[in-house]
Amino acid sequence: MIEAVDVVKAFTVRTRSGLLRRARTPLRAVDGVSFAVEPGEFVGYLGPNGAGKSTTIKMLTGILTATAGTLRVCGLDPSRRRTSLARRIGVVFGQRTTLWWDLPLRDSLTLVRRLYRVESGAHRARLAELTALLELEPFLDTPVRQLSLGQRMRGDLAAALLHDPELLVLDEPTIGLDVVSKATVRDFLARVNAERGTTILLTTHDLGDIERLCRRVMIIDRGRLAYDGGLDELRRTVSADRLLVVELASPAAPITLDGIENVRVEGPRQWLRLPRSANAAAVVAELARGHDVRDFSLREPGIEDVLAGLYRGDHEYWCSGRPVAP
């Protein structure tokens, strides 16, 4: 469905280098990214701010042309076959609407039908289905500018799916939504993927979106792919190690125990990395025999820790196993 090989997007950024001078600095927003997405997959495309996610999505949808590398979406070169591609993919940018601001949602959706040349019988059936699934009925006749963010997002999703695309590309579709609206959007996306087999590529900063929807995640950092694999695999690799935080009565030399790495000492507090095989209770008991332990806590790293670690660049701290190196 998507094939990217060594894709690069370079921009030239103007920076001030003196009172009046401006220097032109090259910037590789996407720096040699390769991946493939198969039909029917639901893939999360994650990364910190400025990592290159939106730039990748703009290249995939033909808005931007890659500086180097090859890109195929539904078998087409996106920048050369943008119009043909538009009939086969749906795109939603959470921060912007593709609907007509002054028109009622219903009229906006009719215009979308004309743009994509959807036959009217198919359109009616599809609109009825999407209206029911996204609960659009109460506000179908409301002008788009009067819709709440959650309602508008549901309208945008309907517009992106009216022509029944093979691939749906979403850039932060749940941004700014309340918990109920988020749940509606997530349930809807899960159904579209499971029941219609629509391939979905999702960019988000929302960990709930990732946990609920994505079996596979790709993580981009400073333009390079830092991880591409299963979410479960990432979580398993990470949860292989737990962190024991020990609070001693006073600052002491780093504690050394067989098979346990001391990762940090800060005054009376020390951080010990416990392999999954270690018995935490036995370790605490042994510690208490040799040290004046005032308090301790055991931290199970979650997906939030993994991503924070990856984004900070200290992935080797959590991940001992899989891919992570670019």
Ligand SMILES: Nc1ncnc2c1ncn2[C@@H]1O[C@H](COP(=O)(O)OP(=O)(O)OP(=O)(O)O)[C@@H](O)[C@H]1O
């Ligand atoms: N048109 C442009 N001209 C110059 N630089 C750009 C342009 N578009 C993006 N960039 C730069 O490319 C880098 C990647 O930006 P991009 O928008 O792809 O990041 P992102 O991962 O989507 O971030 P966010 O999570 O904040 O949306 C950033 O450093 C950004 O400033």
